[in-house]
Amino acid sequence: xxxxxxxxxxxxxxxxxxxxxxxxxxxxxxxxxxxxxxxxxxxxxxxxxxxxxxxxxxxxxxxxxxxxxxxxxxxxxxx
Numbered sequence: 001x002x003x004x005x006x007x008x009x010x011x012x013x014x015x016x017x018x019x020x021x022x023x024x025x026x027x028x029x030x031x032x033x034x035x036x037x038x039x040x041x042x043x044x045x046x047x048x049x050x051x052x053x054x055x056x057x058x059x060x061x062x063x064x065x066x067x068x069x070x071x072x073x074x075x076x077x078x079x
Contacts (some may be wrong), residue, residue, distance in 0.1 A: 063072040 008016070017025075042050040071078060 006043060007077060009075065009077050011072065 044050065067078060
């Protein structure tokens with residue numbers, strides 16, 4: 001939401017993050033990886049199947065990469 005009020009691109013906002021927020025993000029990523037490292041089983045949970053989650057995750061990563069590339073090319077925030 002800050003893009004609309006500050007006219008900063010995604011990359012500019014990420015570069016300006018305070019250290020505490022970066023550490024919090026790192027902790028979240030670490031906590032997400034612990035079950036994978038301990039060998040958690042990839043089981044379906046309702047509509048959240050492993051295949052659907054992998055597909056959604058890949059689509060989100062691709063969309064973010066496209067957003068970053070477009071914002072870098074035109075130097076204008078899209079949201």
